Amino acid sequence: MENLIKNIIGKDISLVELFEENRSKIEEQSFSVLNDQREEAFDAFQELGIPSNKVESYKYTNLQPLFTGDFTFSLKPETLTENVEDIFSCDVDTLDSITIYMVNGWYYTRNNPGDLPQGVRIGSLARLAEEDPDFLARYYGSRAPHLSDGVVALNTMFAQDGFFVHVPEGVVVEKPIQIVNILMSEDALMTTQRNLVVMEDNSEARIMVCDHTLTTNKFVMNSVTEGFVGKEARLDFYNLQNQHNATTQVAGLYFEQHERSHLATNNLTLHAGVARNNIELKLAGEHAEGHAYGLYLLDKNQHVDNFSYIDHAVPECFSDELFKGVLDDHSTGSFTGKIMVRPDAQKTNAYQSNNNLLLTNDAKMNTRPQLEIYADDVKCSHGATVGQLDEDAMFYLRTRGINKEESTILLMYAFAYEVIEKIKVEPLREQIRALVEKRFRGELDKCHSCVVCGQKGTDLSCL
Amino acid sequence: MLSIKNLHAKIENKEILRGIDLKVKPGEVHAIMGPNGSGKSTLASVLAGNEMFEVNEGSVEFNGKDILEMAPEDRAREGLFLSFQYPVEIPGVSMVNFLRTSLNELRKYKGEDPLSASEFLKLMREKKNLVEIDSDLTNRSVNEGFSGGEKKKNEIFQMAMLEPKLSILDETDSGLDIDALRVVANGVNKLKRPDNATVLITHYQRLLEYIVPDFVHVLYHGRIVKTGGKELAHELEANGYDWIKKEFGDK
Numbered sequence: 001m002e003n004l005i006k007n008i009i010g011k012d013i014s015l016v017e018l019f020e021e022n023r024s025k026i027e028e029q030s031f032s033v034l035n036d037q038r039e040e041a042f043d044a045f046q047e048l049g050i051p052s053n054k055v056e057s058y059k060y061t062n063l064q065p066l067f068t069g070d071f072t073f074s075l076k077p078e079t080l081t082e083n084v085e086d087i088f089s090c091d092v093d094t095l096d097s098i099t100i101y102m103v104n105g106w107y108y109t110r111n112n113p114g115d116l117p118q119g120v121r122i123g124s125l126a127r128l129a130e131e132d133p134d135f136l137a138r139y140y141g142s143r144a145p146h147l148s149d150g151v152v153a154l155n156t157m158f159a160q161d162g163f164f165v166h167v168p169e170g171v172v173v174e175k176p177i178q179i180v181n182i183l184m185s186e187d188a189l190m191t192t193q194r195n196l197v198v199m200e201d202n203s204e205a206r207i208m209v210c211d212h213t214l215t216t217n218k219f220v221m222n223s224v225t226e227g228f229v230g231k232e233a234r235l236d237f238y239n240l241q242n243q244h245n246a247t248t249q250v251a252g253l254y255f256e257q258h259e260r261s262h263l264a265t266n267n268l269t270l271h272a273g274v275a276r277n278n279i280e281l282k283l284a285g286e287h288a289e290g291h292a293y294g295l296y297l298l299d300k301n302q303h304v305d306n307f308s309y310i311d312h313a314v315p316e317c318f319s320d321e322l323f324k325g326v327l328d329d330h331s332t333g334s335f336t337g338k339i340m341v342r343p344d345a346q347k348t349n350a351y352q353s354n355n356n357l358l359l360t361n362d363a364k365m366n367t368r369p370q371l372e373i374y375a376d377d378v379k380c381s382h383g384a385t386v387g388q389l390d391e392d393a394m395f396y397l398r399t400r401g402i403n404k405e406e407s408t409i410l411l412m413y414a415f416a417y418e419v420i421e422k423i424k425v426e427p428l429r430e431q432i433r434a435l436v437e438k439r440f441r442g443e444l445d446k447c448h449s450c451v452v453c454g455q456k457g458t459d460l461s462c463l
Numbered sequence: 464m465l466s467i468k469n470l471h472a473k474i475e476n477k478e479i480l481r482g483i484d485l486k487v488k489p490g491e492v493h494a495i496m497g498p499n500g501s502g503k504s505t506l507a508s509v510l511a512g513n514e515m516f517e518v519n520e521g522s523v524e525f526n527g528k529d530i531l532e533m534a535p536e537d538r539a540r541e542g543l544f545l546s547f548q549y550p551v552e553i554p555g556v557s558m559v560n561f562l563r564t565s566l567n568e569l570r571k572y573k574g575e576d577p578l579s580a581s582e583f584l585k586l587m588r589e590k591k592n593l594v595e596i597d598s599d600l601t602n603r604s605v606n607e608g609f610s611g612g613e614k615k616k617n618e619i620f621q622m623a624m625l626e627p628k629l630s631i632l633d634e635t636d637s638g639l640d641i642d643a644l645r646v647v648a649n650g651v652n653k654l655k656r657p658d659n660a661t662v663l664i665t666h667y668q669r670l671l672e673y674i675v676p677d678f679v680h681v682l683y684h685g686r687i688v689k690t691g692g693k694e695l696a697h698e699l700e701a702n703g704y705d706w707i708k709k710e711f712g713d714k
């Protein structure tokens with residue numbers, strides 16, 4: 001494919017060289033809002049590099065070896081000859097949604113989101129940079145820490161496309177917005193995606209991002225999403241990850257919330273090789289409410305690292321975090337729950353909980369709360385557990401004729417349920433529920449690609 | 464139906480059951496009474512197959528089969544049912560899903576087809592009426608947030624659904640107010656048939672006013688030290704367990 005530039009990335013310096021070599025091309029095909037930040041991101045990246053486990057916030061996930069190796073690098077939009085709907089056809093009957101596709105981080109050109117409520121825009125970030133640069137400039141780069149996080153710096157250097165969702169003031173988008181991220185390539189591929197979500201005052205929407213791999217190659221996806229939730233706006237943001245074991249994904253969600261806004265994020269990692277989720281909610285308006293949920297189901301040598309950062313910047317805000325994981329085989333996981341309560345942020349309520357189920361002696365979980373509280377009138381609580389299946393419950397089920405394997409599945413499912421029930425879109429919750437059960441039964445492969453679609457991939461992709 | 468011979472069981476090298484002999488025939492109701500710590504609940508757990516306890520001597524035959532080597536689920540499939548003293552809360556597992564899985568496992572073992580959803584719901588309605596369980600309880604997770612009485616009723620409801628040959632009711636009366644006790648006892652009485660049997664494990668005689676036993680056994684220090692008819696229960700109620708302790712005191 002001519003749109004890919006063959007490159008062998010031996011060490012960080014090669015990413016720098018790659019950028020220097022291609023910078024003029026990238027800037028030619030991009031617009032000024034995106035180009036304006038490349039320079040400082042590049043400077044920062046030369047300082048920071050890809051984070052190793054010596055970087056405190058990446059202590060449990062050394063990204064350096066994962067960003068090293070033979071990769072092609074996606075620098076131009078993917079030109080697909082076939083229709084993505086044919087490769088990945090979606091049975092929209094099961095979930096009536098507004099659906100768009102992204103291929104290797106690029107907005108799929110034949111997307112048709114259909115009729116949208118008045119003023120709602122869903123589309124390509126690259127096009128937005130061209131057509132409405134003033135709008136993009138108000139938000140772009142203002143939340144994601146491209147000066148202090150090497151991965152975000154790298155993303156900002158190479159950022160050219162991604163999706164954006166803009167819901168204007170007072171508009172309610174009834175249908176869930178579904179964004180299907182597809183990775184497919186003939187060679188190992190490293191790529192970048194940059195997204196923007198703007199919810200203006202009093203607006204409401206639910207966004208569901210599904211991540212899939214359709215070919216068996218190694219992938220590295222560097223995805224950054226910035227989100228802005230205006231006064232009294234409500235947003236549910238779900239990310240369902242279902243990628244094969246040779247995938248590394250660093251996905252950053254950087255949200256800013258205003259007065260009385262309500263945001264719930266839910267990171268559901270059903271399948272991934274290495275997944276690092278950065279979930280940052282900045283509560284910047286009084287009475288804002290932020291919920292961050294996560295569920296991760298790991299086996300083999302999979303690794304998932306959820307790093308959350310809830311920033312209580314103003315008084316009277318509420319935050320609630322619940323992350324749960326089931327770890328089998330040799331899998332490893334980590335959770336960091338950073339909560340910052342700034343000096344003025346009186347009357348803060350912040351709750352955090354991370355619970356883990358280890359099914360083997362080889363599975364490993366690191367969990368750490370990091371609370372920094374600089375106000376004196378706050379309610380904060382945090383708790384973490386790492387345990388095995390409840391023996392009493394197991395015995396109870398078995399005395400009712402349910403065998404050990406089936407009881408185990410029931411109990412794992414019961415454990416995960418607390419996170420699943422946070423999903424407010426009923427058909428979506430039902431499908432995720434079924435998918436999680438399949439996952440526990442060992443019946444889910446990546447072929448059951450899309451939660452909403454139930455579409456099977458080709459045999460090749462079912463590794 | 465059930466034949467226990469010289470059963471010894473221990474937990475962490477502490478012997479709790481020290482030679483139990485008991486025979487239960489179809490149609491019979493047995494009550495096992497005894498002071499706290501005498502081994503009543505251990506007996507129930509060992510019969511149901513709790514792996515916390517190690518059986519170091521003796522035998523238990525159920526329907527002519529040695530069940531000591533069987534997994535708990537296989538004992539259940541053979542028709543043994545334990546009503547728990549402390550039913551376990553399992554958030555996230557719905558009552559319907561749980562009971563349907565359970566019932567269909569038992570049916571599979573007997574070579575019967577699984578019940579369809581509608582057949583199952585119909586059966587559940589019937590049995591709910593029989594044991595007077597609030598319909599609301601079956602819409603919730605297994606025992607989650609149930610009151611003490613609701614949990615016990617739920618055990619009897621499960622018993623009604625699964626139709627065991629032998630039911631062991633471990634302190635089913637404990638913590639029940641008089642109304643709940645009546646509901647539980649009525650349920651047990653209604654489920655009584657000539658081809659099934661019940662073992663009631665209880666500390667108090669109270670339950671036996673509602674469910675009349677054919678035999679009363681007194682368990683003390685891991686042995687059955689006395690067996691009699693229902694009048695034995697009255698004697699215990701009147702005199703407490705002190706005379707048992709004196710008569711059969713340590714060793």
